[in-house]
Amino acid sequence: MKDPVTFYPGESGRGTGVSVLKNKASRRAFIKGVIASGAIAGSSTFLFGGIGGCSSDQPAAGAVERLLSLNVNGRVRRVDVLPNETLAMTLRYKLGLTGTKLSCDRGECGACTVVIDGVSTYSCSTLTHMVGNRQVRTIEGLEGPDGELHPIQQAFIDELGPQCGFCTPGQIMSTVALLEANPNPTRDEARHALSGNLCRCGAYDHYLNSVMRAAQGA
Ligand code: FES
Numbered sequence: 780m781k782d783p784v785t786f787y788p789g790e791s792g793r794g795t796g797v798s799v800l801k802n803k804a805s806r807r808a809f810i811k812g813v814i815a816s817g818a819i820a821g822s823s824t825f826l827f828g829g830i831g832g833c834s835s836d837q838p839a840a841g842a843v844e845r846l847l848s849l850n851v852n853g854r855v856r857r858v859d860v861l862p863n864e865t866l867a868m869t870l871r872y873k874l875g876l877t878g879t880k881l882s883c884d885r886g887e888c889g890a891c892t893v894v895i896d897g898v899s900t901y902s903c904s905t906l907t908h909m910v911g912n913r914q915v916r917t918i919e920g921l922e923g924p925d926g927e928l929h930p931i932q933q934a935f936i937d938e939l940g941p942q943c944g945f946c947t948p949g950q951i952m953s954t955v956a957l958l959e960a961n962p963n964p965t966r967d968e969a970r971h972a973l974s975g976n977l978c979r980c981g982a983y984d985h986y987l988n989s990v991m992r993a994a995q996g997a
Pocket residue numbers: 880881882883884885886887888889890891892901902903904
């Protein structure tokens with residue numbers, strides 16, 4: 780994967796120059812169509828895809844749920860899980876922990892990042908059955924005893940990290956894993972730690988500033 784800090788969708792050079800101006804109207808129509816079809820496809824995944832896994836695949840015929848005990852945010856949660864069910868789906872749709880976001884659903888964007896035994900992990904690419912007794916932490920687990928924000932969350936707000944906010948829980952959970960392992964990272968180390976978290980709003984500098992501010996307060 781390219782470093783999201785330095786990768787811009789237009790850097791290939793395609794779609795630039797005079798030809799774009801000539802084709803402006805048709806491109807606009809094309810983009811409108813893509814957005815419309817993408818919205819329909821995206822919603823149909825969640826409406827009709829069931830909770831078999833992370834994609835629109837249906838559970839395999841005859842697949843049966845098994846009762847598992849998961850340690851999530853310090854609590855043991857008992858939950859019935861299909862063989863092909865991903866952790867993201869279990870967290871969101873069975874345990875109600877919707878702070879973990881689903882976006883690409885294929886291990887490319889980092890929106891679904893949680894921390895498992897101290898390691899930032901894509902929950903959309905992790906089978907719940909493989910988690911076992913490991914400690915899972917989600918954005919909900921950062922809340923203080925009186926509902927106060929975690930210092931990392933506050934640093935993200937102070938540096939205006941969230942724009943639309945969709946990638947923010949994943950960015951924060953990657954930061955949690957980073958700062959627990961390395962409380963005083965360089966900016967390059969922070970960039971590397973968050974390189975698996977894409978931000979469609981392009982707020983990368985804000986997020987890096989947030990990590991460095993959180994590290995100063997750690
Ligand atoms: S939703 Fe998991 S990496 Fe994109």
